[in-house]
Amino acid sequence: MMATDRPDQGPARPQAGTDTEPPWLSDDEREAWIRLVGVFIKLPAALDAQLQRDAGISHFEYMVLSRLSEASDRTLRMSDLAVLANGSLSRLSHVVTRLERRGWVRRESCPGDGRYTNAVLTDDGMAKVEATAPGHVAAVRNLVIDALRPEQVGQLRDIAQAIMGRVIPGAEWYGQLPHTGAPSPSARRPA
Amino acid sequence: MMATDRPDQGPARPQAGTDTEPPWLSDDEREAWIRLVGVFIKLPAALDAQLQRDAGISHFEYMVLSRLSEASDRTLRMSDLAVLANGSLSRLSHVVTRLERRGWVRRESCPGDGRYTNAVLTDDGMAKVEATAPGHVAAVRNLVIDALRPEQVGQLRDIAQAIMGRVIPGAEWYGQLPHTGAPSPSARRPA
DNA sequence: ATCTATAACTTGAAGCTTCAACTAACAGTA
Protein backbone atom coordinates (compact mmCIF):
# COMPACT_ATOMS: atom_id res chain seq x y z
CA MET A 1 0.00 0.00 0.00
CA MET A 2 1.37 3.37 -0.98
CA ALA A 3 2.04 6.11 1.51
CA THR A 4 -0.59 8.17 -0.20
CA ASP A 5 -3.13 5.64 0.91
CA ARG A 6 -2.85 6.96 4.44
CA PRO A 7 -4.25 10.44 4.02
CA ASP A 8 -4.84 11.08 7.68
CA GLN A 9 -1.15 10.87 8.12
CA GLY A 10 0.46 13.27 5.74
CA PRO A 11 2.85 13.67 2.88
CA ALA A 12 6.19 12.00 2.41
CA ARG A 13 7.74 15.41 2.83
CA PRO A 14 7.23 17.98 5.56
CA GLN A 15 5.15 21.05 4.94
CA ALA A 16 6.57 24.48 4.39
CA GLY A 17 7.30 25.99 7.76
CA THR A 18 7.38 22.65 9.52
CA ASP A 19 10.65 21.33 8.21
CA THR A 20 11.63 19.87 11.54
CA GLU A 21 8.33 18.05 12.07
CA PRO A 22 7.81 14.39 11.29
CA PRO A 23 5.65 14.36 8.19
CA TRP A 24 3.14 11.74 9.20
CA LEU A 25 1.38 11.02 12.44
CA SER A 26 2.73 8.07 14.36
CA ASP A 27 0.32 5.23 15.04
CA ASP A 28 -0.17 6.48 18.59
CA GLU A 29 -0.82 10.02 17.44
CA ARG A 30 -3.13 8.83 14.71
CA GLU A 31 -5.12 6.70 17.11
CA ALA A 32 -5.54 9.56 19.56
CA TRP A 33 -6.52 11.86 16.73
CA ILE A 34 -9.13 9.58 15.22
CA ARG A 35 -10.74 9.08 18.60
CA LEU A 36 -10.74 12.79 19.28
CA VAL A 37 -12.52 13.31 15.98
CA GLY A 38 -15.12 10.82 17.12
CA VAL A 39 -15.63 12.79 20.30
CA PHE A 40 -15.99 16.18 18.76
CA ILE A 41 -18.50 14.88 16.24
CA LYS A 42 -20.59 12.57 18.40
CA LEU A 43 -20.52 14.30 21.76
CA PRO A 44 -22.12 17.56 20.57
CA ALA A 45 -24.76 15.51 18.80
CA ALA A 46 -25.48 13.60 22.00
CA LEU A 47 -25.77 16.82 24.00
CA ASP A 48 -28.05 18.38 21.41
CA ALA A 49 -30.18 15.27 21.39
CA GLN A 50 -30.64 15.33 25.16
CA LEU A 51 -31.45 19.03 25.29
CA GLN A 52 -33.72 18.87 22.27
CA ARG A 53 -35.62 15.93 23.62
CA ASP A 54 -35.98 17.15 27.19
CA ALA A 55 -36.15 20.91 26.71
CA GLY A 56 -36.63 21.69 23.03
CA ILE A 57 -33.48 23.77 22.77
CA SER A 58 -30.05 23.32 21.20
CA HIS A 59 -26.81 23.20 23.15
CA PHE A 60 -25.88 26.61 21.83
CA GLU A 61 -29.20 28.05 22.97
CA TYR A 62 -28.63 26.46 26.35
CA MET A 63 -25.21 28.07 26.63
CA VAL A 64 -26.65 31.46 25.78
CA LEU A 65 -29.33 31.17 28.43
CA SER A 66 -26.88 29.69 30.90
CA ARG A 67 -24.27 32.41 30.51
CA LEU A 68 -26.93 35.07 30.88
CA SER A 69 -28.24 33.43 34.04
CA GLU A 70 -24.79 33.66 35.56
CA ALA A 71 -24.22 37.29 34.66
CA SER A 72 -24.97 40.14 37.02
CA ASP A 73 -28.47 41.42 36.38
CA ARG A 74 -28.79 38.54 33.94
CA THR A 75 -27.42 40.97 31.38
CA LEU A 76 -24.57 40.71 28.90
CA ARG A 77 -23.45 42.62 25.87
CA MET A 78 -24.07 40.73 22.67
CA SER A 79 -20.40 40.65 21.78
CA ASP A 80 -19.35 39.44 25.24
CA LEU A 81 -22.08 36.85 25.21
CA ALA A 82 -20.95 35.63 21.83
CA VAL A 83 -17.46 34.94 23.20
CA LEU A 84 -18.76 33.26 26.36
CA ALA A 85 -21.06 31.04 24.33
CA ASN A 86 -18.34 30.15 21.81
CA GLY A 87 -20.21 31.56 18.84
CA SER A 88 -20.00 34.27 16.23
CA LEU A 89 -21.87 37.51 16.70
CA SER A 90 -23.97 36.72 13.68
CA ARG A 91 -24.96 33.34 14.99
CA LEU A 92 -25.80 34.85 18.35
CA SER A 93 -27.91 37.55 16.77
CA HIS A 94 -30.04 34.99 14.96
CA VAL A 95 -30.37 32.84 18.06
CA VAL A 96 -31.29 35.75 20.31
CA THR A 97 -33.99 36.65 17.82
CA ARG A 98 -35.42 33.17 18.25
CA LEU A 99 -35.04 33.25 22.03
CA GLU A 100 -36.77 36.63 22.07
CA ARG A 101 -39.69 35.18 20.15
CA ARG A 102 -39.95 32.46 22.78
CA GLY A 103 -39.96 35.05 25.53
CA TRP A 104 -36.77 34.00 27.29
CA VAL A 105 -34.52 36.92 26.35
CA ARG A 106 -35.01 40.53 25.45
CA ARG A 107 -32.73 43.06 23.83
CA GLU A 108 -31.95 46.45 25.29
CA SER A 109 -29.97 49.19 23.68
CA CYS A 110 -27.20 50.13 26.06
CA PRO A 111 -28.04 53.41 27.78
CA GLY A 112 -25.19 55.83 27.23
CA ASP A 113 -23.77 54.14 24.15
CA GLY A 114 -26.23 53.09 21.52
CA ARG A 115 -23.64 51.02 19.68
CA TYR A 116 -23.92 48.31 22.26
CA THR A 117 -26.85 45.97 22.67
CA ASN A 118 -27.48 44.11 25.88
CA ALA A 119 -29.20 40.76 26.01
CA VAL A 120 -31.26 40.31 29.16
CA LEU A 121 -32.66 37.05 30.50
CA THR A 122 -36.35 37.31 31.36
CA ASP A 123 -37.99 35.64 34.33
CA ASP A 124 -39.38 33.03 31.97
CA GLY A 125 -35.88 32.53 30.62
CA MET A 126 -34.50 32.07 34.10
CA ALA A 127 -37.18 29.52 34.85
CA LYS A 128 -36.33 27.71 31.63
CA VAL A 129 -32.66 27.48 32.59
CA GLU A 130 -33.48 26.23 36.07
CA ALA A 131 -35.78 23.60 34.66
CA THR A 132 -33.29 22.50 32.05
CA ALA A 133 -30.03 22.49 33.99
CA PRO A 134 -30.53 19.30 36.01
CA GLY A 135 -31.02 17.07 33.02
CA HIS A 136 -28.15 18.69 31.19
CA VAL A 137 -25.72 18.26 34.04
CA ALA A 138 -26.81 14.67 34.43
CA ALA A 139 -26.02 14.13 30.77
CA VAL A 140 -22.61 15.76 31.05
CA ARG A 141 -21.84 13.63 34.06
CA ASN A 142 -23.09 10.51 32.40
CA LEU A 143 -21.35 11.03 29.06
CA VAL A 144 -18.08 12.52 30.20
CA ILE A 145 -17.24 12.95 33.87
CA ASP A 146 -18.32 9.55 35.09
CA ALA A 147 -16.51 7.91 32.19
CA LEU A 148 -13.21 9.20 33.54
CA ARG A 149 -11.06 8.29 36.49
CA PRO A 150 -10.44 11.20 38.86
CA GLU A 151 -6.96 11.91 37.56
CA GLN A 152 -8.23 11.90 34.00
CA VAL A 153 -10.42 14.90 34.72
CA GLY A 154 -7.33 16.98 35.41
CA GLN A 155 -5.59 15.55 32.38
CA LEU A 156 -8.56 16.48 30.23
CA ARG A 157 -8.50 20.02 31.59
CA ASP A 158 -4.83 20.44 30.70
CA ILE A 159 -5.16 18.83 27.28
CA ALA A 160 -8.19 20.87 26.34
CA GLN A 161 -6.45 23.99 27.55
CA ALA A 162 -3.38 23.21 25.47
CA ILE A 163 -5.43 22.64 22.33
CA MET A 164 -7.41 25.82 22.84
CA GLY A 165 -4.12 27.69 23.09
CA ARG A 166 -3.42 26.64 19.53
CA VAL A 167 -6.92 26.94 18.11
CA ILE A 168 -7.46 30.44 19.49
CA PRO A 169 -3.91 31.78 19.56
CA GLY A 170 -3.31 33.92 22.59
CA ALA A 171 -6.37 32.81 24.52
CA GLU A 172 -5.00 31.40 27.75
CA TRP A 173 -8.06 32.78 29.50
CA TYR A 174 -10.16 30.14 27.79
CA GLY A 175 -12.37 28.04 29.98
CA GLN A 176 -11.82 30.22 32.98
CA LEU A 177 -14.61 29.86 35.46
CA PRO A 178 -16.99 32.77 34.92
CA HIS A 179 -17.16 33.49 38.62
CA THR A 180 -13.40 33.18 38.91
CA GLY A 181 -12.36 35.67 36.30
CA ALA A 182 -14.05 39.03 36.18
CA PRO A 183 -17.30 38.97 34.27
CA SER A 184 -16.88 40.65 30.93
CA PRO A 185 -16.32 44.34 31.63
CA SER A 186 -18.97 46.98 31.13
CA ALA A 187 -21.73 44.55 30.52
CA ARG A 188 -24.25 47.26 31.27
CA ARG A 189 -22.80 50.59 30.33
CA PRO A 190 -19.51 51.88 29.04
CA ALA A 191 -17.00 53.35 31.48
CA MET B 1 -26.29 33.75 44.81
CA MET B 2 -28.74 30.90 44.42
CA ALA B 3 -27.66 27.48 43.34
CA THR B 4 -29.84 27.87 40.30
CA ASP B 5 -27.53 30.59 39.11
CA ARG B 6 -24.99 27.93 38.20
CA PRO B 7 -26.84 26.10 35.47
CA ASP B 8 -23.81 24.29 34.12
CA GLN B 9 -23.65 22.51 37.39
CA GLY B 10 -26.96 20.92 38.09
CA PRO B 11 -29.88 20.72 40.43
CA ALA B 12 -29.88 20.66 44.20
CA ARG B 13 -31.06 17.09 43.95
CA PRO B 14 -29.73 14.20 41.93
CA GLN B 15 -31.51 13.04 38.81
CA ALA B 16 -33.61 9.95 38.62
CA GLY B 17 -31.35 6.97 38.16
CA THR B 18 -28.31 8.77 39.50
CA ASP B 19 -29.21 8.88 43.14
CA THR B 20 -25.68 8.18 44.23
CA GLU B 21 -24.13 10.89 42.07
CA PRO B 22 -23.12 14.31 43.33
CA PRO B 23 -25.67 16.68 41.87
CA TRP B 24 -23.36 19.44 40.67
CA LEU B 25 -20.04 19.38 38.95
CA SER B 26 -17.11 20.21 41.17
CA ASP B 27 -15.00 23.20 40.22
CA ASP B 28 -12.38 20.91 38.70
CA GLU B 29 -14.96 18.99 36.74
CA ARG B 30 -16.65 22.15 35.61
CA GLU B 31 -13.39 23.66 34.44
CA ALA B 32 -12.49 20.56 32.44
CA TRP B 33 -15.96 20.48 30.96
CA ILE B 34 -16.05 24.11 29.89
CA ARG B 35 -12.69 23.76 28.19
CA LEU B 36 -13.79 20.58 26.45
CA VAL B 37 -16.80 22.46 25.14
CA GLY B 38 -14.44 25.07 23.75
CA VAL B 39 -12.47 22.36 21.99
CA PHE B 40 -15.36 20.61 20.39
CA ILE B 41 -16.78 23.88 19.11
CA LYS B 42 -13.65 25.65 17.98
CA LEU B 43 -11.45 22.80 16.78
CA PRO B 44 -13.86 21.54 14.10
CA ALA B 45 -14.28 25.12 12.93
CA ALA B 46 -10.51 25.50 12.66
CA LEU B 47 -10.20 22.27 10.70
CA ASP B 48 -13.01 23.24 8.38
CA ALA B 49 -11.42 26.63 7.85
CA GLN B 50 -8.07 25.12 6.87
CA LEU B 51 -9.59 22.59 4.50
CA GLN B 52 -12.01 25.07 3.00
CA ARG B 53 -9.30 27.63 2.40
CA ASP B 54 -6.67 25.26 1.05
CA ALA B 55 -8.79 22.64 -0.70
CA GLY B 56 -12.37 23.89 -0.93
CA ILE B 57 -13.82 20.96 0.98
CA SER B 58 -15.29 20.45 4.45
CA HIS B 59 -13.80 18.21 7.09
CA PHE B 60 -16.61 15.72 6.61
CA GLU B 61 -15.98 15.63 2.87
CA TYR B 62 -12.30 15.09 3.57
CA MET B 63 -13.07 12.17 5.86
CA VAL B 64 -15.26 10.58 3.22
CA LEU B 65 -12.55 10.86 0.57
CA SER B 66 -9.90 9.78 3.04
CA ARG B 67 -11.71 6.66 4.21
CA LEU B 68 -12.38 5.66 0.63
CA SER B 69 -8.73 6.12 -0.27
CA GLU B 70 -7.77 3.69 2.48
CA ALA B 71 -10.29 1.03 1.52
CA SER B 72 -9.47 -1.87 -0.74
CA ASP B 73 -10.33 -0.99 -4.32
CA ARG B 74 -11.14 2.48 -2.99
CA THR B 75 -14.63 1.12 -2.46
CA LEU B 76 -16.93 1.11 0.52
CA ARG B 77 -20.58 0.49 1.12
CA MET B 78 -22.49 3.65 1.87
CA SER B 79 -23.57 2.42 5.29
CA ASP B 80 -20.05 1.34 6.24
CA LEU B 81 -18.64 4.60 4.97
CA ALA B 82 -21.16 6.53 7.01
CA VAL B 83 -19.93 4.87 10.19
CA LEU B 84 -16.27 5.34 9.34
CA ALA B 85 -16.83 9.00 8.57
CA ASN B 86 -18.89 9.57 11.73
CA GLY B 87 -22.00 10.65 9.89
CA SER B 88 -25.57 9.61 9.24
CA LEU B 89 -26.47 7.76 6.09
CA SER B 90 -28.63 10.66 5.01
CA ARG B 91 -25.82 13.14 5.44
CA LEU B 92 -23.47 10.87 3.55
CA SER B 93 -25.93 10.45 0.71
CA HIS B 94 -26.19 14.20 0.22
CA VAL B 95 -22.42 14.63 0.44
CA VAL B 96 -21.69 11.81 -2.00
CA THR B 97 -24.07 13.45 -4.43
CA ARG B 98 -21.97 16.61 -4.22
CA LEU B 99 -18.70 14.69 -4.47
CA GLU B 100 -20.07 12.86 -7.50
CA ARG B 101 -20.87 16.16 -9.17
CA ARG B 102 -17.27 17.21 -8.58
CA GLY B 103 -16.03 13.98 -10.12
CA TRP B 104 -14.25 12.57 -7.08
CA VAL B 105 -16.62 9.72 -6.24
CA ARG B 106 -19.03 7.55 -8.14
CA ARG B 107 -21.82 5.26 -6.99
CA GLU B 108 -22.15 1.65 -8.01
CA SER B 109 -25.00 -0.66 -7.20
CA CYS B 110 -23.55 -3.69 -5.46
CA PRO B 111 -23.52 -6.61 -7.88
CA GLY B 112 -25.35 -9.53 -6.32
CA ASP B 113 -27.41 -7.48 -3.88
CA GLY B 114 -29.03 -4.38 -5.24
CA ARG B 115 -29.94 -3.11 -1.83
CA TYR B 116 -26.38 -2.05 -1.22
CA THR B 117 -24.69 0.89 -2.87
CA ASN B 118 -20.92 1.16 -3.08
CA ALA B 119 -19.14 4.46 -3.17
CA VAL B 120 -15.96 4.36 -5.26
CA LEU B 121 -13.16 6.92 -5.25
CA THR B 122 -12.23 7.99 -8.76
CA ASP B 123 -8.68 8.74 -9.90
CA ASP B 124 -9.45 12.43 -9.65
CA GLY B 125 -10.70 11.83 -6.13
CA MET B 126 -7.52 10.00 -5.20
CA ALA B 127 -5.48 12.87 -6.57
CA LYS B 128 -7.56 15.28 -4.56
CA VAL B 129 -6.91 13.37 -1.34
CA GLU B 130 -3.21 13.17 -2.01
CA ALA B 131 -3.03 16.87 -2.71
CA THR B 132 -5.05 17.74 0.37
CA ALA B 133 -3.61 15.41 2.98
CA PRO B 134 -0.30 17.19 3.64
CA GLY B 135 -1.88 20.46 4.62
CA HIS B 136 -4.49 18.73 6.71
CA VAL B 137 -1.97 16.68 8.65
CA ALA B 138 0.11 19.77 9.20
CA ALA B 139 -2.96 21.45 10.66
CA VAL B 140 -3.73 18.51 12.93
CA ARG B 141 -0.18 18.47 14.12
CA ASN B 142 -0.10 22.19 14.63
CA LEU B 143 -3.44 22.46 16.41
CA VAL B 144 -3.37 19.31 18.51
CA ILE B 145 -0.41 16.97 18.50
CA ASP B 146 2.32 19.54 18.88
CA ALA B 147 0.37 21.27 21.62
CA LEU B 148 0.69 18.17 23.79
CA ARG B 149 3.54 16.59 25.65
CA PRO B 150 4.23 13.00 24.57
CA GLU B 151 2.49 11.44 27.54
CA GLN B 152 -0.56 13.61 26.93
CA VAL B 153 -1.11 11.98 23.56
CA GLY B 154 -1.70 8.66 25.28
CA GLN B 155 -3.88 10.30 27.91
CA LEU B 156 -5.96 11.88 25.16
CA ARG B 157 -6.39 8.53 23.45
CA ASP B 158 -7.66 6.93 26.66
CA ILE B 159 -9.92 9.83 27.57
CA ALA B 160 -11.44 10.05 24.10
CA GLN B 161 -11.94 6.30 24.10
CA ALA B 162 -13.67 6.43 27.47
CA ILE B 163 -16.02 9.19 26.37
CA MET B 164 -16.87 7.42 23.12
CA GLY B 165 -17.76 4.36 25.18
CA ARG B 166 -20.52 6.44 26.77
CA VAL B 167 -21.61 8.43 23.76
CA ILE B 168 -21.96 5.37 21.53
CA PRO B 169 -22.80 2.67 24.05
CA GLY B 170 -21.17 -0.61 23.20
CA ALA B 171 -18.69 0.80 20.72
CA GLU B 172 -15.31 -0.15 22.10
CA TRP B 173 -14.13 -0.58 18.52
CA TYR B 174 -14.25 3.17 18.08
CA GLY B 175 -11.16 4.82 16.75
CA GLN B 176 -9.56 1.55 15.84
CA LEU B 177 -6.97 1.95 13.17
CA PRO B 178 -8.64 1.04 9.87
CA HIS B 179 -5.72 -1.13 8.84
CA THR B 180 -5.62 -2.74 12.27
CA GLY B 181 -9.16 -3.99 12.45
CA ALA B 182 -10.66 -5.74 9.49
CA PRO B 183 -12.10 -3.33 6.94
CA SER B 184 -15.85 -3.35 7.06
CA PRO B 185 -16.97 -6.74 5.83
CA SER B 186 -18.34 -7.33 2.37
CA ALA B 187 -17.54 -3.92 1.08
CA ARG B 188 -17.88 -5.16 -2.44
CA ARG B 189 -20.35 -7.97 -2.51
CA PRO B 190 -22.40 -9.90 0.01
CA ALA B 191 -21.16 -13.25 1.22
C1' DA C 1 -45.88 -17.74 -6.46
C1' DT C 2 -47.28 -14.14 -3.58
C1' DC C 3 -47.25 -11.49 0.54
C1' DT C 4 -45.09 -9.28 4.38
C1' DA C 5 -41.33 -7.44 6.77
C1' DT C 6 -37.09 -5.32 6.86
C1' DA C 7 -32.90 -3.07 5.76
C1' DA C 8 -30.34 0.24 2.63
C1' DC C 9 -30.61 4.13 0.55
C1' DT C 10 -32.56 8.48 -1.35
C1' DT C 11 -35.08 12.63 -1.37
C1' DG C 12 -37.36 17.07 -0.25
C1' DA C 13 -38.43 20.30 3.22
C1' DA C 14 -37.35 22.75 7.33
C1' DG C 15 -34.08 24.73 10.29
C1' DC C 16 -29.62 26.45 11.57
C1' DT C 17 -25.00 28.45 10.51
C1' DT C 18 -22.01 31.03 7.72
C1' DC C 19 -20.77 34.64 4.83
C1' DA C 20 -20.84 39.02 3.03
C1' DA C 21 -23.04 43.12 2.86
C1' DC C 22 -25.19 46.71 5.25
C1' DT C 23 -26.70 49.99 9.07
C1' DA C 24 -26.02 52.57 13.20
C1' DA C 25 -23.51 54.96 16.71
C1' DC C 26 -19.71 57.01 18.28
C1' DA C 27 -14.61 58.96 18.54
C1' DG C 28 -11.34 61.77 16.66
C1' DT C 29 -10.02 65.41 13.64
C1' DA C 30 -10.13 69.64 11.29
Added chain:
DNA sequence: TACTGTTAGTTGAAGCTTCAAGTTATAGAT
Protein backbone atom coordinates in the same frame (compact mmCIF):
# COMPACT_ATOMS: atom_id res chain seq x y z
C1' DT D 1 -20.12 71.47 12.36
C1' DA D 2 -18.87 68.17 9.13
C1' DC D 3 -15.95 64.38 7.71
C1' DT D 4 -13.62 59.97 8.35
C1' DG D 5 -12.78 55.74 10.39
C1' DT D 6 -13.99 52.14 13.50
C1' DT D 7 -16.69 48.96 16.05
C1' DA D 8 -21.22 46.63 17.27
C1' DG D 9 -24.80 44.59 15.58
C1' DT D 10 -28.29 43.08 12.06
C1' DT D 11 -29.91 40.96 7.97
C1' DG D 12 -30.76 38.08 3.82
C1' DA D 13 -29.06 34.56 0.92
C1' DA D 14 -26.64 30.35 0.24
C1' DG D 15 -25.23 26.01 1.85
C1' DC D 16 -25.29 22.10 4.86
C1' DT D 17 -27.55 18.90 8.22
C1' DT D 18 -31.47 16.81 10.08
C1' DC D 19 -35.82 14.73 9.98
C1' DA D 20 -39.43 12.21 8.19
C1' DA D 21 -41.24 10.01 4.43
C1' DG D 22 -40.72 7.36 0.40
C1' DT D 23 -38.21 3.67 -2.81
C1' DT D 24 -36.09 -0.35 -3.86
C1' DA D 25 -34.42 -4.88 -3.21
C1' DT D 26 -34.30 -8.94 -0.74
C1' DA D 27 -35.38 -12.59 2.81
C1' DG D 28 -38.74 -15.29 4.90
C1' DA D 29 -43.35 -17.14 5.44
C1' DT D 30 -47.60 -19.09 3.49
